[in-house]
Amino acid sequence: MRALLPALSLSVSVLLALFPPAGRAADAPLSEVVRETAAPAAVTGLQARDYLDNNDRGDKIELSWCLSADDGAGALSVLEYRVWRSQAPDEQGELVATLEPGTAAHVDTGVTPGVAYYYRVEAFDGALSSPAATAGPAVGRINLFQTSRLPVLVLSLAFFAMVIWFTRLAARGTNLFVRRIPGLNAVEEAVGRATEMGRPVLYVPGIGEIDDIQTIASLTILSHVAKIAAEYETPLIVPTARSVVMSAAEEVVKEAYAEAGHPDNYNPDNIRYLSDAQFAFAGAVSGIMMRERPAANLYLGAFWAESLLFAETGFETKAIQVAGTANVSQLPFFVTACDYTLLGEELYAASAYLSREPKLLGGLKGSDWMKVITICIIVAGVVLTALGVPQFGRWFFTQ
């Protein structure tokens, strides 16, 4: 009988290794036999380094390790990991964290910046601890650069360099070719038609706030449209949904009328703030279309759901309609209901294209070459993944 016991315990431990119990090992009395003799295997590959988040106070150190061999499987199932921190390599120090099994990383918060720390990580099975893995010294620092954002910085700098380079080229008088953008010439045509019919032009700069770059692109186009309208002596109505956009539009239009030599024709009552509320604005603009009957409706800027409300009401009043937005979800409606539509980036291109100011074309050229780079990276990525180089995705992983 006595010989049976070790044999039994051995076979139980083998069985347990093969078919780990669902609960913790501590619940299974038989494994106690084994537990008395050995501690769980130690964790390996422990590393400690400064942890960098986006609001860095230098008070965090990041730890990572490989799980103990007894984590999850095996008779010596790990109950928890214990993380100790000290300021000397051979001290046990202070227990800073106990972590659930399966955890292989931890961020220790609350360290003093600039102080060197040593870490010990032990696997604990409820009775015994594994030998400690040690790492250190690690120092929490207040960093000045978010390294995980390096790819963003590199690509941004490349992009800036190209934009600035082309802008300087243009400023020196180099002729930069830009292909015809369908729909842009329609803007002038539309204003012309309104003049012939003796009816006003309606220009809606979207419902975006002025921090939306689309709104600024729209104000640039507005300045161009206002000049034509001033020359033709056609009234220009600009309804806005944001106070600041309204006051900027006032400045832009007043300036354009002055430049066109008709400062007296500027009517401040035609630049109107209607409402910040989306559909109060939409309803009021529909009212303007029905009652003041503009012959040309231009919708350029950031639009949301009101896009189709404008375009269909405008269609009913038989106005010629040109639209443009970078809000992709609204493009289908403008495309189906308006006469011409500027898609996405064409809106930004339009301000450069219409003003024909060479300096503005630089940005357009820069983003064109950025597109070439992007396409090359994507193609390279496809090829590299096909060749079995999995790192590609990781290079572009940022936080």
Added chain:
Amino acid sequence: MNRLGKFLQIDRRWIFLAILIAVLAPFIWPMGLPIVITKPVQDLYNAVDAIPPNGEPLFISIDYSPSTVPELDPMALAILRHAFSKDIRVAVLTLDPAGYGLAERALEAVAAEFGKERHKDYVFLGFQPGISAVVLGMGINIRNVFPEDAYGTPLSEIPMMEGIRNYDQIPLLITLSGTAVVEAWVIYAHQPYDAQIGAGVTAVMATDYYPFLDTGQLVGMLGGMRGAAEYETLIDRHDAGVRGMDSQSVIHILIIVLIVVGNIAYFGSRKRAPETAGGDAAA
């Protein structure tokens, strides 16, 4: 112009009338068509379901305004009901000034339904302007952006908010929005702080966010009234979402019939009268 050509110029008010009839009829004679659950909805449901009861709260950001109430209110109600029925704590906030009253209305209604207690089971944090600033600020400390709840109680005195500092203690944040606010949550909360973001959006915005589901930037998504109807089916509590689905079917069929009829008329009349109305579909 032949008879078909005239049909193309039909007064659009007849179309409006047809739509009105198509939406009303199923209300009076419901058909009860079955509803299939799609993956983004199931994913969001599972993510909510996985939150432990009476622990770290589910955050719901009611970022919509009155205009999108029909689509998004049923979502808010369904998610709140799901959470409260599982005893999951809920914190509600809004980044849209017009969402204040709506958020309060939805939260109080469902909380009363389940007999939940303010500050113990749920909290209404109110509105803070400056979308990106708030979203980023919550990554550092919620108390910086919401020092107190909507009724002036400091967060430190609210039991359920104890220990809830930033996105690390928020198992899931669901934004319900008809605008680009979802993107702000992704860019300023998921990117820098790795917050888990789920979204409920209007059907039209859903197309914008499919790429975000693919890259894991969004945990799951409800798209439009259909998404709400699916969620209502999942929690087995039919409401406005499910009720409207029959009308949806009928109107969709009506529009398709209109398009087909329009095309038949177009081809029939084209030989004599070239059609000029309508926008140029090519870009």
Added chain:
Amino acid sequence: MRREIPLAITFLAGMFMLVDFFVPHHRVSAAGEELKQWGTIVIAASILLGIGNLIRVHSKKIARRQSGWGFSLVCLSVMAVMLWFGMWPGAKLGPNPLVGSIAQGSYFNWMYLNMDVPLQGTMFSLLAFFIASAAYRAFRLRSPEASLLLISAIVVMLGRVPLGQLLTKGLPEKATLPWLTEAIMTYPNMAAFRGILMGAALGVMAMGLRIILGIERSYLGGEK
């Protein structure tokens, strides 16, 4: 100077926020937060500019008895009532009297829920009618591109509703309308939108850079 100072301010504010993205130092983050806060306060403070414009335009109409001046009167008086209900002196938030509060149950909240919410919601819902008339008018098989637009629209419209799902119920999974819908949304739609988004993103960045560098300044208005 009148031109240079604003441009310099734009440059400094822009560069700071740009650099802030790459610098994790907590003081820089805090300063960035502060700057953002300033920006939003500026916007909040600006709302009176718009309201002023609204009051000016409508009161002019009323004073001159222009056509529809009665409606202008409705607009201005309802705004005044709303302000009075919401901001009666001594008001504070939370459950309290009906006037001078915005909490649930107050007059302010009542007007909001029974006027603002239904009116805006209904204006939005007009789109159900307009989308039908736009589809009827514009979805014609007149070119290959227009045909693609039409066909994918019809497939998705059918695939999204229960009735469409019933139509193809017996077929293998990859021929059912819901599957096709999901496929169109996930593949061509996503590829195209991803492309448009990336293009637009480059446009945004180029424009942003031009603004910071002061090349783009029309939004600042004239020189005077």
Added chain:
Amino acid sequence: MNMTLIGTTLAALLTIAVYSFLYKDNPFYKFAEHLVVGVSAGYYLVIYYYNFIDPTVVSPVFRLRIGGDAILLGGVDWWMALIPGLLGLILYARFFPKIGWVSRWALGIYVGGYSGLGIAPVMQARVLDQIRGGALPVHALHTGQGWTNLLLVVGLLGTLTYFFFSLKHKGVLGGLARIGIVFIMVGFGASFGYTVMSRVSLLIGRMNFLLHDWLRIV
């Protein structure tokens, strides 16, 4: 008649007034249109004041100074709240022609700040992440996944090419751009079809209100 019933009836009548616009522009619609502009203007003013101007500027600068203690607001002393308050004020300088140009300072901070704020996250979320999501493995063409990935990559490259402005769309470039247009058109169609649902939901929502909440006939 209680307030709730009056409110629901008022909301229902306003709803019908808006729908009358579908028949033609009429006084009821004009009334509704002007009403909503007025109500929402009042609403925004009040909400902005309570939630924003009051806690960030008025309270720290005025009220709390009376007590003598400078309070901290997100780590900032009360006087820091004065700066944005002043920036907000100088927006109104444009009404005084002599100092009107000062109003651009506020605009400069706002527009400049947000332009700078936008650039890098846009590069990150809309370019880098999308490159990562766009460069998919296409070598496993014997599986369905390989083909769909190929479709995604080709569509993405085509669309990007369509937005290339520096060269005329001829030859290979023209071909790719044409593929781009095909994808864009299918995408727009799908988006349109998808949206029909959203818009119809809104109508259903209003009908649900009229029939269920107001008339109570369903």
